[in-house]
Every structure is written in structure tokens, then in C-alpha cells.
Amino acid sequence: MSKPSNTRPFRWHIVVFLAPAVLVYTAVMIYPLFNTLRLSLFTEIDQSRVYVGFENFKTLFGDPNWSTQFWNALGNNFWFFVIHMLVQNPIGIALAAILSHPKLRFAAFYRSAIFIPTILSFVIVGFAWKLILSPIWGIAPGMLDMVGLKSLYAPWLGKEAYALTTLSLVSVWQFVGIPMMLIYAALLSIPDEILEAAEVEGLTGLASFWKIKLPLILPSIGIISILTFVANFNAFDLIYAAQGALAGPDFSTDILGTFMYRTFFGFQLQLGDPHMGSTIASAMFAIILVGVCVYLFGIQSRMRRYQF
Amino acid sequence: MTKTKLSTLLLATTLLSGTAAMAEDVTLTIESWRNDDLAIWQDKIIPAFEAAHPGIKLNFTPSAPAEYNAVLNSKLDAGSAGDIITCRPFDASLALYEAGHLADISGLEGMTNFSPVAKSGWSTDDASVQYCVPMASVIHGFIYNKDAFAELGLEEPTTEAEFFATLEAIKEDGTYIPMAMGTNDQWEAATMGYNNIGPNYWKGEEGRLALIAGDQKLTDEAWVAPYRQLAKWGEYLGDGYEAQTYPDSQNIFTLGRAAIYPTGSWEISGFNGLADFEMGAFYPPVQNAGDTCYISDHTDIGIGMNAASANPDAAKTFLNWVGSSEFATIFANALPGFFPLSSAPVSLDDPLAQEFISWRGECESSIRSTYQILSRGTPNLENDTWNASVAVIKGEESPEAAGERLQAGLASWYAPHQ
The missing domain is CATH 3.40.190.10 (Periplasmic binding protein-like II)
Known part of the structure; x- marks a missing residue:
């Protein structure tokens, strides 16, 4: 009866412990994702759902009514990303480098102050900046006037040429705390022995940053870049809060998120079309997937890592 | 909410199967996106209607404007929507009529009080069928x-x-x-x-x-x-x-x-x-x-009848009343700026609103x-x-x-x- 079994008993506790996360994740992430992909292959004819294969994608890329909007949104999205990469990440790294300087006073205060906008709601950030920049009630024209630069002021959010860049910079202001925190953590993890050894070799100050610290934090910069990419191509909230679903002026701030929202849920007189909306969502998913794969296989696997 | 509706339904069924005299005592539920107007309906419109029509009670249940279309559609599909439906102009309501949710009310007497322009917001493209009574314009x-x-x-x-x-x-x-x-x-x-x-x-x-x-x-x-x-x-x-x-x-x-x-x-x-x-x-x-x-x-608000309503006669009585000048006067004065669409004469107390509505006499109306x-x-x-x-x-x-x-x-x- 008590014959010892040489197969180990099935480890139920693993299933039990995994279950909550797997169930929740499946219900709120995996199932909706695949359902969206599935929905993009259907359309509605006479109030019944019909399978049409890749017809919706053909419309999205082939019909000028859709494709011009799509390419416009994609182009704007790239510009949104480029501004973040060129402004947010370098500033974040610079701030982290300054904060990690051992002689800096009030470092904890600066760190919190710069990080606080990140935890604010998009709606607050969008409305606050809209008011600051408003030509009628805003403080921006007055402040520029005080330093004699009133001529530089323009209703930025209302001009096609500036609106997207302005909103990108607002987003940079909000999120600069994230790269700063990540890089700051990476910089703190560099062992003092390495820096001291470099100092013995004659590398101090800026030279030690460029030659020692920067190579050591490159993997973190890579992670930040890919996080920025994913966040930017999924962005929606700030544009919606500041410019509404029409992403004005004249769609100049329209990014994939707002384009998808407008199509999926409908806007004003435009009736919602869940199938075309899902098609756009699927295209967004593909773009992000390709971007992440390029990074993972093309860049991250070749990156040199240093073990301490 | 569902509970009230269920009891309303039960009540209605019981009463309908009862004697003819009792069958008149029904409650009509009104679906609307005008939650701003809740007080006006409760204090002015509903008492005026109920005083003139004993036996019919009204229950105004508005939802948020941005959610109205979606909420109404799912309620209609589930069969739990109210008897009276407030109609958005043109395609949104046309789609509801085509899906069989809004009843054809072309034959309603009160409908003669409206001009073709006023009716155009809630009729089929060839204007042959009318599915909502025009209520207000801007x-x-x-x-x-x-x-x-x-x-x-x-x-x-x-x-x-x-x-x-x-x-x-x-x-x-x-x-x-x-x-x-x-x-x-x-x-x-x-x-x-x-x-x-x-x-x-x-x-x-x-x-x-x-x-x-x-x-x-x-x-x-x-x-x-x-x-x-x-x-x-x-x-x-x-x-x-x-x-x-x-x-x-x-x-x-x-x-x-x-x-x-x-x-x-x-x-x-x-x-x-x-x-x-x-x-x-x-x-x-x-x-x-x-x-x-x-x-x-511009035609902005209409009001129609759920095709699946259990109380079609009471609903028609109400819709007829919406087309009357009595309703028009109450509504226009309670909400200056939302003008009744009926050709029945209306006097307004608000001078600015009176100025706007006086143009109807001087100019030709369009939408x-x-x-x-x-x-x-x-x-x-x-x-x-x-x-x-x-x-x-x-x-x-x-x-x-x-x-x-x-x-x-x-x-x-x-x-x-x-």
C-alpha cells in the first residue's frame, strides 16, 4: 500500500499560485488582444457580422480616405517619438548624472520635484498646459512679455506647424522623471572601485562620465528607448485631453491612438465602426511588435554587458 | 432600475388583463439624454401632463449625453428600454427605426402641427414614414x-x-x-x-x-x-x-x-x-x-415610441400631447433657447429667446x-x-x-x- 512512487506528485501549488495572475491577465489582456485581431477580419453588413478576410486592411491602406489619415497619424507618431528620444532621454540622463553627483545638495528634493509630473493624470497635465499656453487667459504671453520676448509668442496649440511639437514637449515635461529615475538607479549601481580605478588612471569629471559611466548605463538607455517607443505609439490621452478626438488643428496632432479612438467609438456625427477601429488597432500592434523585435534581436542581443 | 421596470411591466400586464377601466392606469418610462432637464420634467412637464391625463403616469429616466446612444442601443436590444424614446435627429434615430426599435407614428393627429422641415429630422429619406415627434430646435x-x-x-x-x-x-x-x-x-x-x-x-x-x-x-x-x-x-x-x-x-x-x-x-x-x-x-x-x-x-430633439412598448395607446396619448401648444409653451419657457417645433403659436417670456423665435415669421427656416x-x-x-x-x-x-x-x-x- 505504501509502495514508494518514483514519480513526484503533481505540484498543484504551482497551478494554484499562477492561476490568479494567468486568469486576470487572460481576461483583461490576452483575450481582448486576440479578439481585436479577430474583429479586424470582419465587417458589418445589414446588421450582421460578416467575415471579409483582409478586406479592412485593404481599405485602410488602399482607400485614400483612410490611408492619408493613417500615414498622417503614423508620421505624427514618429515625430512624437523623435522629440521624446532627442529631448526627453538626453535631459533625463543629464539630470540623473547631476543628481548622482555626491556633492549635490537637496538632491532628494530635486528628484521628487522632477518626478512628480509623472504621477499626475494626463487630464490635469493637458488642461493645465492648455491654460498656461492660452492666448487669452494663459500666463505664457505675460511671462514672455516681462522679459521682452512677447514677439516670440504664438498660439502654439492652435497652429498646425507647432501644435504637435508643443504637445510632445508637454509630454516630455511630464515624463522626463522616468528616464531620470532609471538612469539614476543604474548610475548608483556602478561600483565605486571602478570609478576610483579610473580616477587613478586620470579620468575625472566629464571624462569619467563619457568613458566609464555612459558605456555602463547603455543597457538601461536601451530599455528606456524601447519603453519610450511603446509608450509613444500607444499614446492617446494627452492629445485627447488637450485637443479632443479630432486632434486639431486640421489633424496635425492626430496620432494612431486618436485615429483609432475616433474610428472605433465614432465621434460627433461619425458613427463608430468597431471593425475598422480594430483594423487600426491591429496595425498599431504590428508596428509596436516589429519595433520591439528589431530592438530585441537587432540591438539588445549585441549589446555588451559588464559584470561587476 | 431593472426592478422598477420589471414591476412596471408586471403591473402593466396585470392591468391590461384586468378590466378596461383599470387598464388605463399605466406608467410610461421616458429614455432621454437631457439629464440637465430632469428638474424641468419633474416640476413642470410631468405634473401638467398627469393633471390632464389621469391614469397615465410618467417616469423620466435620463442618462448622460455622451453615453446615451450606446446605453439606449443596448437597452433596446435587451428589450429593457422605456416606452418613450428621446430621438437624436437624422441617422442615429433612422438606424433605430430601421432596426425595428422605433414605432411608425405617421398617423398621429398631433403630427399635423409640424412643418415638413421640422419633421425631416425624424422621417425616412422619402418622408413617407415619421417615427418621432419633433420636440425642440435651436x-x-x-x-x-x-x-x-x-x-x-x-x-x-x-x-x-x-x-x-x-x-x-x-x-x-x-x-x-x-x-x-x-x-x-x-x-x-x-x-x-x-x-x-x-x-x-x-x-x-x-x-x-x-x-x-x-x-x-x-x-x-x-x-x-x-x-x-x-x-x-x-x-x-x-x-x-x-x-x-x-x-x-x-x-x-x-x-x-x-x-x-x-x-x-x-x-x-x-x-x-x-x-x-x-x-x-x-x-x-x-x-x-x-x-x-x-x-x-435646426431640429435637435425628437421624441418617439418604443415599438416593443406594452402600452402603445398611452404612449400615443403622450406623444400627441407633446405635439400640442400646451407642451410647446411649457417647454419653451422652461428652457429658453430650445424652441418648440410645432406650428402652434407660442409666447415666450424671455426677450432674447422671443427675438430669436420671431425670426421664424420674418425669414425662411432651414436646417x-x-x-x-x-x-x-x-x-x-x-x-x-x-x-x-x-x-x-x-x-x-x-x-x-x-x-x-x-x-x-x-x-x-x-x-x-x-
Whole structure:
């Protein structure tokens, strides 16, 4: 009866412990994702759902009514990303480098102050900046006037040429705390022995940053870049809060998120079309997937890592 | 909510199977997006109806405006929607009728009180079937600051030339912004701009119906000329109007910083509480003195009957009452700026609202040109009109180019224009 079994008993506790996360994740992430992909292959004819294969994608890329909007949104999205990469990440790294300087006073205060906008709601950030920049009630024209630069002021959010860049910079202001925190953590993890050894070799100050610290934090910069990419191509909230679903002026701030929202849920007189909306969502998913794969296989696997 | 509905249903069924005398005592549930009007319904409209019709009780259950369409659709599909449905104009309600959710009420007696224009918002394309009773409309025009006009010695302009002379005079004086409107939110430029001044050029219904029939094109002079006038508006809007939002414009005007506000009558009740100066209104100036004036008297709210209602007779009694002048008077005075659509005469206590509604006698009424049929396809003509109106005001697109772009968009899906 008590014959010892040489197969180990099935480890139920693993299933039990995994279950909550797997169930929740499946219900709120995996199932909706695949359902969206599935929905993009259907359309509605006479109030019944019909399978049409890749017809919706053909419309999205082939019909000028859709494709011009799509390419416009994609182009704007790239510009949104480029501004973040060129402004947010370098500033974040610079701030982290300054904060990690051992002689800096009030470092904890600066760190919190710069990080606080990140935890604010998009709606607050969008409305606050809209008011600051408003030509009628805003403080921006007055402040520029005080330093004699009133001529530089323009209703930025209302001009096609500036609106997207302005909103990108607002987003940079909000999120600069994230790269700063990540890089700051990476910089703190560099062992003092390495820096001291470099100092013995004659590398101090800026030279030690460029030659020692920067190579050591490159993997973190890579992670930040890919996080920025994913966040930017999924962005929606700030544009919606500041410019509404029409992403004005004249769609100049329209990014994939707002384009998808407008199509999926409908806007004003435009009736919602869940199938075309899902098609756009699927295209967004593909773009992000390709971007992440390029990074993972093309860049991250070749990156040199240093073990301490 | 479901519980009330269930008990209502049970009650209704029990009563219907009872004696004829008792069968009259029913409760009608009204679906609406006008949650702002809850107090008006409860304090004024419902008591007035119930006093005149013993045996029928009303229950007004509004939901949030932005969610109304989605909530109503799912309730209708699930069979739990109320007996009376408040109808959005044109395609949203047409879709409900076609799906069999709204009952055909063409035969209702009260329907004779309405003009064809008023009914067009809630009838099938060929106007053969009517599925909602027109309830309220909004009229477009210009509200102005009477004190500012008196101070500058200006008169209400009646012709286009006078209109621009007035704007020029206000601009020259410099105390006031000539006109409060922004292009940031886009819809104002089309709704308060293009569709406000346009009917004078395309002769109201005549042009609107010809456009739907395909006899006129958006590249015709009548449809491009309003853009030409809009192109001249840009210099009279305040500094930075490109980033000015709709609430900004409302505040600028009610704070007394602007002299003229292109608008619709729905602003009246809000503005009465905000502005501490006297307000007047004028209708869109005509091209030459003596021309017939045309106004946009846009159908906005209708009310219909759930085809699955258990109390069709009571519902019809109520809808008939909505078409009466009694309802029209109560509704118009409770909500100045939302005008009853019935031809039955109505008197209004609010002077500004009275001014707006008096134009119905002087001018020909029409509705917004893009709402019926023409915004059904992709690209959506109404959304394109917003965009074109903004581009023209900012000077980024010429009026002719805007007309051509809109015509090309419309012709791409609308058969009568191909």
C-alpha cells in the first residue's frame, strides 16, 4: 500500500499560485488582444457580422480616405517619438548624472520635484498646459512679455506647424522623471572601485562620465528607448485631453491612438465602426511588435554587458 | 432600475388583463439624454401632463449625453428600454427605426402641427414614414452686447456690407474684440459660421434639397460664397483665436470683452445668468438690402415610441400631447433657447429667446445643410465642413479649393453626385 512512487506528485501549488495572475491577465489582456485581431477580419453588413478576410486592411491602406489619415497619424507618431528620444532621454540622463553627483545638495528634493509630473493624470497635465499656453487667459504671453520676448509668442496649440511639437514637449515635461529615475538607479549601481580605478588612471569629471559611466548605463538607455517607443505609439490621452478626438488643428496632432479612438467609438456625427477601429488597432500592434523585435534581436542581443 | 421596470411591466400586464377601466392606469418610462432637464420634467412637464391625463403616469429616466446612444442601443436590444424614446435627429434615430426599435407614428393627429422641415429630422429619406415627434430646435444667429453697441453708436447690421462695416468700426475703436469665436474646437467654425450664414446664399431649403438631389454641387457659387465671407472673419476674431476654445469664446463674450458672438439659441439660458450687460440678437445679414432672409432653425430633439412598448395607446396619448401648444409653451419657457417645433403659436417670456423665435415669421427656416443623408458615408461631410471652415478662416485654404475638396469627398460615395 505504501509502495514508494518514483514519480513526484503533481505540484498543484504551482497551478494554484499562477492561476490568479494567468486568469486576470487572460481576461483583461490576452483575450481582448486576440479578439481585436479577430474583429479586424470582419465587417458589418445589414446588421450582421460578416467575415471579409483582409478586406479592412485593404481599405485602410488602399482607400485614400483612410490611408492619408493613417500615414498622417503614423508620421505624427514618429515625430512624437523623435522629440521624446532627442529631448526627453538626453535631459533625463543629464539630470540623473547631476543628481548622482555626491556633492549635490537637496538632491532628494530635486528628484521628487522632477518626478512628480509623472504621477499626475494626463487630464490635469493637458488642461493645465492648455491654460498656461492660452492666448487669452494663459500666463505664457505675460511671462514672455516681462522679459521682452512677447514677439516670440504664438498660439502654439492652435497652429498646425507647432501644435504637435508643443504637445510632445508637454509630454516630455511630464515624463522626463522616468528616464531620470532609471538612469539614476543604474548610475548608483556602478561600483565605486571602478570609478576610483579610473580616477587613478586620470579620468575625472566629464571624462569619467563619457568613458566609464555612459558605456555602463547603455543597457538601461536601451530599455528606456524601447519603453519610450511603446509608450509613444500607444499614446492617446494627452492629445485627447488637450485637443479632443479630432486632434486639431486640421489633424496635425492626430496620432494612431486618436485615429483609432475616433474610428472605433465614432465621434460627433461619425458613427463608430468597431471593425475598422480594430483594423487600426491591429496595425498599431504590428508596428509596436516589429519595433520591439528589431530592438530585441537587432540591438539588445549585441549589446555588451559588464559584470561587476 | 431593472426592478422598477420589471414591476412596471408586471403591473402593466396585470392591468391590461384586468378590466378596461383599470387598464388605463399605466406608467410610461421616458429614455432621454437631457439629464440637465430632469428638474424641468419633474416640476413642470410631468405634473401638467398627469393633471390632464389621469391614469397615465410618467417616469423620466435620463442618462448622460455622451453615453446615451450606446446605453439606449443596448437597452433596446435587451428589450429593457422605456416606452418613450428621446430621438437624436437624422441617422442615429433612422438606424433605430430601421432596426425595428422605433414605432411608425405617421398617423398621429398631433403630427399635423409640424412643418415638413421640422419633421425631416425624424422621417425616412422619402418622408413617407415619421417615427418621432419633433420636440425642440435651436436657431442660429448672432448675439451682441447692446451696451457695447450703444457706446460705439452702432446699429444691428442687416446686410453683409453693414455687418463688415460694424466689425471694422469695433476693431478700429479697439475697446472690444469684434467677434468672439475660436477655431480650436473646429465645430464652431462650421456650426456657428458656415451653417449660420450659409442659408442666405443657398436659399435655405431650396438649396439644401437641391444638394441632396444632386442638382447643385458644393463647388457652385451658392455653396462657396459662405466660405468667402468666412475668409474675411479671421481678422475680426481676437488675438490667438487659433487656440481659442468654445468655453473661451463663451467667457470672452459674457465677460463683456467681445461685442458680437456668432451662436445658436441654446446659449440663451446659460448667458442670461452670466452676462451683466444687455444682450440683443440679429439674424445672419443678407447680401443686399431687401433680400429674403433665411435662418438655420435646426431640429435637435425628437421624441418617439418604443415599438416593443406594452402600452402603445398611452404612449400615443403622450406623444400627441407633446405635439400640442400646451407642451410647446411649457417647454419653451422652461428652457429658453430650445424652441418648440410645432406650428402652434407660442409666447415666450424671455426677450432674447422671443427675438430669436420671431425670426421664424420674418425669414425662411432651414436646417443645417450637412445633417440629412449627406454625412452618412466616408468621408463624413459634416466633419469635413468643420475642417474646411477652419482652414478657410485661417487662410490656409481658398474658398474655391475648400468647395472642390468637399465636393470630391461627397462624390466619392454619394450616388446622386457621381
